[in-house]
Amino acid sequence: MNYQDELYNLAREIDAATAAVAQTAQQTEHQPLQLSLPGDLGTITVSGAGELTAVTLDGTELHQYTADALSRTLLHAIQDAETQAERRRADTIAAAVAQTGLA
């Protein structure tokens, strides 16, 4: 095999590995993450990319909360859910990169 063929094959391998990682990243972004709020208050849903998409609240539990307390609870839950989704995405991509040998 001459130098040009070796280079061509290497480029094809890199291309395929990059596409595989990109596909993994895209699949992860389409997997939402849902976390329960403390005290059966409801749920927080974030996209696979770590962005808030939905907040559902249970009316029967809300009477226990003041506006400030609910604000704090939701803030921490959203931050936590987004962080978890971002970490999951990063871990999945890192695993895909390691599998392809691009690292």
Added chain:
Amino acid sequence: MVFNADVMRRQADELDAELEQARFTGQSRDGAVTALVSGHGRLIDLRISAAVMRGAHPQAMGPHVVEAVSAARRAAAGPALAKMRAVLDKDQVWQPQPAGARPDQPAPAADYPPPAMSTAAQQRPREEVVEENFDELDFLTDDDSDDRGRW
């Protein structure tokens, strides 16, 4: 024109720090929920109006929370994108925020405009920019016939 990776890296670090300090707010359409985010879009604070809790259906505020957070992130995205382009596009010049500015205060998008140079650059005639789009170039198949035989 010389590409200086060190300068770009330094500017990117400065921009990163500036965006971390910048603050943007967003509200739900009814004004009941207010969200505060950093220039990166990281959620920093969330305020729910006490009036909502006294309303008939406080459980219906979930979508309003999403609305407020999304609005704040949209407000942050515009200036952040313009500044990132200014750093990454070598034809533009990015300047950090003046020392007298108060980045810890909530700043609406209108108070945090993109650099003047980026606007000027966008208004340049198209033909002045002679750059190749590497996204559209397939290095394996788009072979330049003039270069045949150089291997």
